[in-house]
Amino acid sequence: MINFLRSFGQRAFRTINLPTVQSNLYSTGLPNDRKLPVLKLDGYTLRKVVKQDCEAIHHLVQELANCLNMPDAPQISAKGMLVSYHKPKLLKSRLKFYDYLITTDFSALEADGFGSRRFYEGFVAESHKLKQVVGYAIYYFSYSTWQGKSLYMEDMYICPEDRKNRIAISFFHLISQAALAENCMRMNFCGLKDNKPAVELFQSLGADNLTLKEGWHYYRIPRHGIEELAQPSIITKFNP
Numbered sequence: 001m002i003n004f005l006r007s008f009g010q011r012a013f014r015t016i017n018l019p020t021v022q023s024n025l026y027s028t029g030l031p032n033d034r035k036l037p038v039l040k041l042d043g044y045t046l047r048k049v050v051k052q053d054c055e056a057i058h059h060l061v062q063e064l065a066n067c068l069n070m071p072d073a074p075q076i077s078a079k080g081m082l083v084s085y086h087k088p089k090l091l092k093s094r095l096k097f098y099d100y101l102i103t104t105d106f107s108a109l110e111a112d113g114f115g116s117r118r119f120y121e122g123f124v125a126e127s128h129k130l131k132q133v134v135g136y137a138i139y140y141f142s143y144s145t146w147q148g149k150s151l152y153m154e155d156m157y158i159c160p161e162d163r164k165n166r167i168a169i170s171f172f173h174l175i176s177q178a179a180l181a182e183n184c185m186r187m188n189f190c191g192l193k194d195n196k197p198a199v200e201l202f203q204s205l206g207a208d209n210l211t212l213k214e215g216w217h218y219y220r221i222p223r224h225g226i227e228e229l230a231q232p233s234i235i236t237k238f239n240p
Contacts, residue, residue, distance in 0.1 A: 039170050039173070039174060041125075041165060041166060041167065041170060042165070043127065043128050043129060043165070044125050044126060044127055044128065044134075044162075044165060044167060045125070045126045045128070046123055046124070046125050046126075046167070046170050046171065046174060047123065047124060047126070048121070048122070048123060048124075049113065049121065049122040049123060049124050049136070049138075051110050051113070051114045053124050053133055053136075054107065054109040054110045054113070056124070056132060056133035056136075057109060057122075057124070057133065057136050057138075058074075058076075058109060060133070060134075060135070060136055060157050060159070061074050061155075061157070062074055063157070063159070064155075064157045076108040076109060119140060120138050120139065120140045120154065121138075121139060121140065121178070122136055122137055122138040122139060123136065123137050123171055123174050123175065124136045124137075125158065125162070125167045125170075125171070127162060134158065134159040134161075134162040134167075135156075135157060135158035135159060135162060135167050135171070136155070136156070136157060137153065137155070137156040137171040137174075137175060138153070138154045138155045138156075139151055139152060139153045139154060139175055139178065140152055140154065141182060141184070142188070144185065144186065147185040147186055148183075148184075148185050149182055149183055149184045149185060150184055150185060150186050150187070150188060151175065151178065151179040151182070151184045151186075151187045151188070152187075152188045152189065153175060153187060153188070153189040154189075156168065156171055168201065169201075169205075172205065175187070189207075190218055
C-alpha cells in the first residue's frame with residue numbers, strides 16, 4: 001500500500017523538472033543485481049536498498065503504521081518475523097501452536113530481500129543533514145497473463161518533515177527505470193481512497209483508478225486462510 005499520509009506537500013505535480021541523475025551506477029553487490037543510477041537531490045541521495053538499510057526501513061514501516069492508527073499492523077521485524085495467527089477451525093487438532101505469537105530466529109526483511117531468492121527490491125532516500133534514511137519505496141516484479149511483465153510497487157513512505165523535496169516523484173522516476181530495464185508493460189500499486197494528496201499525485205502522473213474505471217477490486221487471503229486452503233480436506237468440505 002502506498003502512503004504519503006495526509007500532507008504530501010504540493011497538491012499535485014503539473015510541471016516537473018527532475019534533478020540531474022549521476023552518470024555512475026549503483027549496485028548492492030549481489031549477483032545479478034540490477035545496476036541503476038543514483039539520484040541526487042538538494043540534501044538527499046536516492047539509491048538502491050542494501051541489507052544495512054533494513055533496520056531503518058523497519059522503523060519507517062512502523063512509523064507509517066502509527067500515523068495511520070494501525071500500530072499492530074506490521075508483522076515482520078528487521079531481526080525476526082512476528083506472526084500472530086488465529087487458530088483455524090480445520091487445523092484445530094494439528095496446529096494448536098498457532099494460538100500463540102510465533103517468533104522466528106531469522107531476519108525477515110534481510111532474508112526476504114537479500115537471500116538466495118529476492119522477494120522485493122527498492123530504493124531509499126538518505127538525508128545528508130541527518131545522515132540517515134528518511135524514506136523508502138519497495139517493489140517487486142510480477143506477471144500479467146494479458147500484458148506480460150509487470151512491476152508492483154508495494155509501499156512508499158517519506159518522513160513528513162522531508163516531503164516537499166521531490167522525493168516521491170524521484171522514487172517514481174527510479175522505479176519506472178527499473179520497470180523499463182525489465183521491459184515491464186505496466187506498474188501497479190494501491191492507495192487509500194481518503195489520502196487525497198496521494199490520489200491527486202497519482203492522477204497527475206496518469207495512473208488509472210482501476211476500481212472506478214474497470215471495476216477491479218483488491219482481495220486478500222490471510223495466512224490462516226492459506227493454511228486452511230492448503231489442507232487436502234478442504235476440497236471435500238468446501239460448500240460454495
